[in-house]
Amino acid sequence: MTRICLIGAGPSGMSMLYHLAKMEEQGKCIPDVVCYEKQSNCGGLWNFDWRTGVDEHGEPIHGSMYRHLWTNLAKECFELPDYTFDHHFGKSIPSFTTREVTLDYLSGRWKTVNATKFVRLNTIVKNVVYNPDEDNFTVWARDQVEDKDLPSEQFSHIVVATGHFSVPNMPYFKGVETFPGRVLHSHDFRDAREFKGKELLVIGSSFSAEDISLQCVKFGAKSIVCSSRSGPMGFKWPEEIKEKPLLERIEGQTVFFKDGTFTEVDAIIYCTGYKHTFSFLPDNLRLQTENTLYPPNLYKGIVWIKTGNNKLMYIGMQNQYYTMTMFDVQSFWACRVILGEKTLPERDIMETDMSRWIQKLERVTSIPDGIDFQTEYVMDLCGDSGYQHNLDVKDIFQDLNRKRKESIITYKDNVFKSKFTGTVSCKHHKPFMSVFDDSYDAIVN
Amino acid sequence: MTRICLIGAGPSGMSMLYHLAKMEEQGKCIPDVVCYEKQSNCGGLWNFDWRTGVDEHGEPIHGSMYRHLWTNLAKECFELPDYTFDHHFGKSIPSFTTREVTLDYLSGRWKTVNATKFVRLNTIVKNVVYNPDEDNFTVWARDQVEDKDLPSEQFSHIVVATGHFSVPNMPYFKGVETFPGRVLHSHDFRDAREFKGKELLVIGSSFSAEDISLQCVKFGAKSIVCSSRSGPMGFKWPEEIKEKPLLERIEGQTVFFKDGTFTEVDAIIYCTGYKHTFSFLPDNLRLQTENTLYPPNLYKGIVWIKTGNNKLMYIGMQNQYYTMTMFDVQSFWACRVILGEKTLPERDIMETDMSRWIQKLERVTSIPDGIDFQTEYVMDLCGDSGYQHNLDVKDIFQDLNRKRKESIITYKDNVFKSKFTGTVSCKHHKPFMSVFDDSYDAIVN
Numbered sequence: 001m002t003r004i005c006l007i008g009a010g011p012s013g014m015s016m017l018y019h020l021a022k023m024e025e026q027g028k029c030i031p032d033v034v035c036y037e038k039q040s041n042c043g044g045l046w047n048f049d050w051r052t053g054v055d056e057h058g059e060p061i062h063g064s065m066y067r068h069l070w071t072n073l074a075k076e077c078f079e080l081p082d083y084t085f086d087h088h089f090g091k092s093i094p095s096f097t098t099r100e101v102t103l104d105y106l107s108g109r110w111k112t113v114n115a116t117k118f119v120r121l122n123t124i125v126k127n128v129v130y131n132p133d134e135d136n137f138t139v140w141a142r143d144q145v146e147d148k149d150l151p152s153e154q155f156s157h158i159v160v161a162t163g164h165f166s167v168p169n170m171p172y173f174k175g176v177e178t179f180p181g182r183v184l185h186s187h188d189f190r191d192a193r194e195f196k197g198k199e200l201l202v203i204g205s206s207f208s209a210e211d212i213s214l215q216c217v218k219f220g221a222k223s224i225v226c227s228s229r230s231g232p233m234g235f236k237w238p239e240e241i242k243e244k245p246l247l248e249r250i251e252g253q254t255v256f257f258k259d260g261t262f263t264e265v266d267a268i269i270y271c272t273g274y275k276h277t278f279s280f281l282p283d284n285l286r287l288q289t290e291n292t293l294y295p296p297n298l299y300k301g302i303v304w305i306k307t308g309n310n311k312l313m314y315i316g317m318q319n320q321y322y323t324m325t326m327f328d329v330q331s332f333w334a335c336r337v338i339l340g341e342k343t344l345p346e347r348d349i350m351e352t353d354m355s356r357w358i359q360k361l362e363r364v365t366s367i368p369d370g371i372d373f374q375t376e377y378v379m380d381l382c383g384d385s386g387y388q389h390n391l392d393v394k395d396i397f398q399d400l401n402r403k404r405k406e407s408i409i410t411y412k413d414n415v416f417k418s419k420f421t422g423t424v425s426c427k428h429h430k431p432f433m434s435v436f437d438d439s440y441d442a443i444v445n
Numbered sequence: 446m447t448r449i450c451l452i453g454a455g456p457s458g459m460s461m462l463y464h465l466a467k468m469e470e471q472g473k474c475i476p477d478v479v480c481y482e483k484q485s486n487c488g489g490l491w492n493f494d495w496r497t498g499v500d501e502h503g504e505p506i507h508g509s510m511y512r513h514l515w516t517n518l519a520k521e522c523f524e525l526p527d528y529t530f531d532h533h534f535g536k537s538i539p540s541f542t543t544r545e546v547t548l549d550y551l552s553g554r555w556k557t558v559n560a561t562k563f564v565r566l567n568t569i570v571k572n573v574v575y576n577p578d579e580d581n582f583t584v585w586a587r588d589q590v591e592d593k594d595l596p597s598e599q600f601s602h603i604v605v606a607t608g609h610f611s612v613p614n615m616p617y618f619k620g621v622e623t624f625p626g627r628v629l630h631s632h633d634f635r636d637a638r639e640f641k642g643k644e645l646l647v648i649g650s651s652f653s654a655e656d657i658s659l660q661c662v663k664f665g666a667k668s669i670v671c672s673s674r675s676g677p678m679g680f681k682w683p684e685e686i687k688e689k690p691l692l693e694r695i696e697g698q699t700v701f702f703k704d705g706t707f708t709e710v711d712a713i714i715y716c717t718g719y720k721h722t723f724s725f726l727p728d729n730l731r732l733q734t735e736n737t738l739y740p741p742n743l744y745k746g747i748v749w750i751k752t753g754n755n756k757l758m759y760i761g762m763q764n765q766y767y768t769m770t771m772f773d774v775q776s777f778w779a780c781r782v783i784l785g786e787k788t789l790p791e792r793d794i795m796e797t798d799m800s801r802w803i804q805k806l807e808r809v810t811s812i813p814d815g816i817d818f819q820t821e822y823v824m825d826l827c828g829d830s831g832y833q834h835n836l837d838v839k840d841i842f843q844d845l846n847r848k849r850k851e852s853i854i855t856y857k858d859n860v861f862k863s864k865f866t867g868t869v870s871c872k873h874h875k876p877f878m879s880v881f882d883d884s885y886d887a888i889v890n
Binding site: 052177180183191279311 | 493495496497498499501502503504505506512570572593594612613615621622624625626627628630631632633635636638712720722725727728731
């Protein structure tokens, strides 16, 4: 009997439930599905959590969301073709949305088919075991509100949609244990106003480093030194932000860089990325990977080939340019496979396919290359699953990337045109760097 | 076959290993013992960890230690009679010790019998199951450095010594999610210097609230408002510290109290205690308790009576006046039971004994009562196990408590006399509130 255990009710998991609920609405017989969600709400990373560290039950906090986050993608890059922004809001809104607005949009789509009915909130998966004799999986979960282990359950399929921006990668630097101020990872960053008037060291050179540095300047940080291994980000920064090579060591409040220069700072923010971590899975089911556009051992980036039965799947485990739409087509593809509407090829064909992608990935050396690669991946899934829409928004991505390189300070003031409605976004009432109230009302109304 | 799984290599776990190693040294045949320790060092809470939240493997940080912590007990309250401070340091040191000095003392004792040889560092216990047919336990662990599940192992006995000051109790207050500054639990407090010049709200009225408030004033916080449900702590505070009733709500930076007063603060520190949490244990083995001087379902405060075989034990799960010496006699008592040198009475006698203690506990209504209660508990274990020393230091505790009530600012400047050596501690070179360098060298040399 087909019975699906879905782990995680963020954008990826909810896309899978959306497709299942929609199929059911269309009169299809869908299998039993249970979605376990650790948080008290659906939406994954898009929920804001005032806590850091562990939650009220002692489990690591999932969220890495900060109060004033704006998407670093124009919404036209992740708009879902069967549920457009125009449809949800009934009017045009700016291209760069905020956390409340984004979550509102996503949950609007789930609500159309009551997809949340499958979700058990506040429930953690503790362990999953594959039973080769029965060719199924046993899942142990715990109800955190009742503070009780749940009876173990059997499932034919496991779908892991727990995200990979939750467990901080936080390397040691000599002397960090002597630093007198706050040392935090971007995972624990909640509100830039904490750092008003402060001198900061930001370690890292990827999206978090760039966005958190700008946030802090916007909300009044005195100065920011960005340090990275991979060389300067090279944007035209506001004068408060300077770039330095990699941090070498820390002595008290003084941070020393590889080039021999040093400065004093009040706090250190690690923007050094995340680790793919699945503490609820045993080694034989556990994806082990760097953050890459094509993780190993996943056919079509989805099916875990190492158990051999192809009934363990992962959604959204790629590094991401495409986000919501990629999760959506992955989920749709996975549903069709699980429902038996689509047959997987033999193992050797799957391996050849994976090798082909991994070879292609070796030629990706820039952001534009990455956008092209992931566009091709998403379009391959569209074709292979019979997804009804063309998700290629490569041109918007490339245009956005050029604008971002031209001006990191103003790129969120740009407007883009929806591929699906033709609507050109309206402008924010003020430039990004002058908008301090980015509540739902302020952005939408 | 007797085979012990000990979980945790803090002061409690190391006391058990000390006794086993010592028995071995004395020519006794001791059972196989494996101690699993999540951290990379022995010493439990006494290790300082610059990280907060999760460790480099994504597991919740164990430690709640802050840089400038001094014991709030005179060392004469926790001195181990067979390994005195005089013996370890070769001279008299002050009564109130610091984290480095305390850990150095504790580890000195372990080293005398090489007790760390039983410890597997960086190894987490993921699950424990009791097998009624075999009357043993299966333990699943994971080597965090190798990032590998270890083969499951069978044990006759489980001893849980993981402490109960690791998982924050952090209640919600209306509006906390809108507060723009840092909101942290004392578990994540690392260095008071972060709060220099700041106005703080400290929630709570127990030892952490008192100690962290004083720390922050000592290192330059501008003002501190202490808010608590249970009424003012009532000490003669320095002028920077004021007491308020319970927090009612938060609006932006403004915190409102039950009495209608309000103030603006820069950061909120929860000193609201910890939860007994054992996420690696299933419900049938899991101690569920408030922080109390006599947790339920533990015969002699140690043996878990609910599995029926009396082979699951907990060390150090009590609320604590006595610390190191209580863990030590508990460990000694547990060793004697496990080695068969001591027989447990029938179930009904154990239940009568537990009821007697719990009835007695109902009459404890003050700190002096609590000290007397725990003295009696510790002395009962001494007698019952044939522990070679008299651990009663009630008089020192009561004297200390009086001095603390007289002056919270100066009580750590007092000296006490060791029950075991007769030595009167030397004084610190300066009063507590003026000592800013409390490194090992500064305190000992």
